[in-house]
Amino acid sequence: MERLPGGRRPRLVSSLGLGRRSWEVTLDEERGRLAWRDPRPPRRAGENCFVPISEIIAVEETEFNKKQRNIGRWQKMAKLHAFTVHYVKKARNHRWRCSAATFWCVDEHLCNQWTQALKELLEMQKSRPKQLLVYINPFGGKRQGKRIYEQKVAPLFSLASISTDVVVTEHANHAKDNLFEVNIYKYDGVVCVGGDGMFSEVMHGLIGRMQKDSGIDQNNPKASLVQCNIRIGIIPAGSTDCICYSTVGISDPVTSALHIIVGDCQPLDVSSVHHNNTFLKYSVSLLGYGFYGDILKDSEKKRWMGPMRYDYSGFKTFLSHHYYEGTIAYQPAKHRHGSPRDKVSCRTGCYICKQSEKQLAEQNKEHGLKKEEGEEEWKVIKGKFLAINAVNMSCACPRSPKGLSPAAHLADGSADLILVRKCSRFDFLRYLVRHTNQDDQFDFPFVDVYRVKCFQFTSKLSEDNESNVMDVGKKRFGQFCRDHPACCCNIVNSTWNCDGETLDSSAIEVRVHCQLMKLFARGIEEDCKDEAAHSQSSIEQLL
Numbered sequence: 001m002e003r004l005p006g007g008r009r010p011r012l013v014s015s016l017g018l019g020r021r022s023w024e025v026t027l028d029e030e031r032g033r034l035a036w037r038d039p040r041p042p043r044r045a046g047e048n049c050f051v052p053i054s055e056i057i058a059v060e061e062t063e064f065n066k067k068q069r070n071i072g073r074w075q076k077m078a079k080l081h082a083f084t085v086h087y088v089k090k091a092r093n094h095r096w097r098c099s100a101a102t103f104w105c106v107d108e109h110l111c112n113q114w115t116q117a118l119k120e121l122l123e124m125q126k127s128r129p130k131q132l133l134v135y136i137n138p139f140g141g142k143r144q145g146k147r148i149y150e151q152k153v154a155p156l157f158s159l160a161s162i163s164t165d166v167v168v169t170e171h172a173n174h175a176k177d178n179l180f181e182v183n184i185y186k187y188d189g190v191v192c193v194g195g196d197g198m199f200s201e202v203m204h205g206l207i208g209r210m211q212k213d214s215g216i217d218q219n220n221p222k223a224s225l226v227q228c229n230i231r232i233g234i235i236p237a238g239s240t241d242c243i244c245y246s247t248v249g250i251s252d253p254v255t256s257a258l259h260i261i262v263g264d265c266q267p268l269d270v271s272s273v274h275h276n277n278t279f280l281k282y283s284v285s286l287l288g289y290g291f292y293g294d295i296l297k298d299s300e301k302k303r304w305m306g307p308m309r310y311d312y313s314g315f316k317t318f319l320s321h322h323y324y325e326g327t328i329a330y331q332p333a334k335h336r337h338g339s340p341r342d343k344v345s346c347r348t349g350c351y352i353c354k355q356s357e358k359q360l361a362e363q364n365k366e367h368g369l370k371k372e373e374g375e376e377e378w379k380v381i382k383g384k385f386l387a388i389n390a391v392n393m394s395c396a397c398p399r400s401p402k403g404l405s406p407a408a409h410l411a412d413g414s415a416d417l418i419l420v421r422k423c424s425r426f427d428f429l430r431y432l433v434r435h436t437n438q439d440d441q442f443d444f445p446f447v448d449v450y451r452v453k454c455f456q457f458t459s460k461l462s463e464d465n466e467s468n469v470m471d472v473g474k475k476r477f478g479q480f481c482r483d484h485p486a487c488c489c490n491i492v493n494s495t496w497n498c499d500g501e502t503l504d505s506s507a508i509e510v511r512v513h514c515q516l517m518k519l520f521a522r523g524i525e526e527d528c529k530d531e532a533a534h535s536q537s538s539i540e541q542l543l
């Protein structure tokens, strides 16, 4: 082991075999990486490669002679000793795969020294989970949850020496209720195998449990909620998988399992939804009234269709073209949180989310400080809307890879409130189509978007009910507007779609809680393939 001057951390440098050739292999703790380079003169040498230690999945001694290919004369001359490094290989479109490199040498002691050093370094990766609680929804999406977990995820967890307690759910709310009963504190994380609805269940279980254990009343809309430090991992097996897609960049079970194994951590904003001082639900992705509420309500009757139900109900809802009257009051977020019209998106290590984290830490230190929001003015908007969407994140998903609000941030303490006013079917279609291409979906005169920290909504119908001006005729025949029978003005309420679940009330009060929970994810990485990924691809050619 090479000692470096100035108390710097040590390096292990050896000449080891990999494939048919000898390489200079370096375990560089200072730079946190395992690297190997071809020692031949530059013109003849292959590419240099490295793997960040944080992206090594496991290291194991390898029975060389049995498993490996013929590596020529070496194999005949002496008994070879080998170890295999399993590591994350980054492919296109944010997809991660587990790859392996087997290094060999004739010196058993050297081989042990390498295995030992690498294992010690893996032990030092403190953010990695050792024990996980896993909930599998066997009926989510295409009903593949159990198979996906058993075939694609469990073998990786076992390779990474992660122990698991697995619960296959038997009914809706099984996972949520269970989280109020088990000793959650013995786990380093909870994994849900399913879609956004399953994630929502686990999130409600964990956040609810934290508040219960800390004596916080969830019914109080102004309560400062206790952060949940037990991370949630999402293995996507649902119909939309928007939360997974928006936080990882792809909905792929193996990629998500690897993010869990390496112990990634992504804080997430959570909105609380109340009605008349009664807690209704939390939301992390979409709170949608009008278009997305109507799609959800219709699609619930068609669950048997699987993920296709959303396209079917989407088409039907598009044709029905209902709009709804109501009033929205909101408090804008501070300008330092950027704008929904920004051209840059929230990416791994996002500056705006980091700033919010700092600000949150300061606020927590000065506990008892009067909350800012009381002092800010409320803006009020009345109107006729085809859709009211509040999103805590971009809501990117395979149907719309840039999402409902491409510049929304995962952890900035704000939501983007999108108001789509009454317009023609053709204009609404143009608006929808822009979710699937590069054009700006907010660049329409009938679309407004605001970055907010809280908002309230009351439908015209409930306003009328409250002020008792609703006439008997409307009550009895109250399906369509009596004044304009053909105008599509629906005087019944729409439904709120809260992360894929319907809410019972149309009048709601919503508040964003900055970074209330954490995921095993790192946000979406920048598009360009980084140096490490590039080098790793050449390892494959070598072996």
Ligand SMILES: CCCCCCCCCCCCC/C=C/[C@@H](O)[C@H](CO)NC(=O)CCCCCCCCCCCCCCC
Pocket: 195, 196, 197, 239, 240, 241, 242, 285, 286, 292, 295, 296, 310, 311, 314, 315, 318, 395, 397, 399, 400, 404, 429, 432, 433, 435, 436, 497, 498, 499, 500, 501
């Ligand atoms: C012409 C094509 C336009 C396509 C426009 C696609 C926009 C898609 C935007 C998806 C946003 C998803 C937001 C995430 C919501 C989740 O918390 C929730 C739970 O999983 N999922 C849904 O509510 C499920 C929501 C599912 C929404 C499906 C919308 C399909 C719309 C189809 C409109 C067809 C018009 C055709 C006219 C000829």
Ligand SMILES: Nc1ncnc2c1ncn2[C@@H]1O[C@H](COP(=O)(O)OP(=O)(O)OP(=O)(O)O)[C@@H](O)[C@H]1O
Pocket: 136, 137, 138, 139, 140, 141, 142, 168, 169, 170, 171, 172, 173, 174, 193, 194, 195, 196, 197, 198, 199, 201, 237, 238, 239, 240, 241, 242, 307, 500
């Ligand atoms: N064993 C079960 N039987 C019936 N329902 C269940 C069971 N386990 C969980 N659920 C419920 O199924 C609902 C939907 O599941 P899930 O989110 O996994 O799939 P999805 O709705 O197809 O996908 P998405 O939410 O991404 O659109 C969840 O709200 C959850 O409460």
Ligand SMILES: [Ca+2]
Pocket: 269, 391, 392, 393, 408, 409, 410, 411, 412, 413, 414, 415
């Ligand atoms: Ca946000």
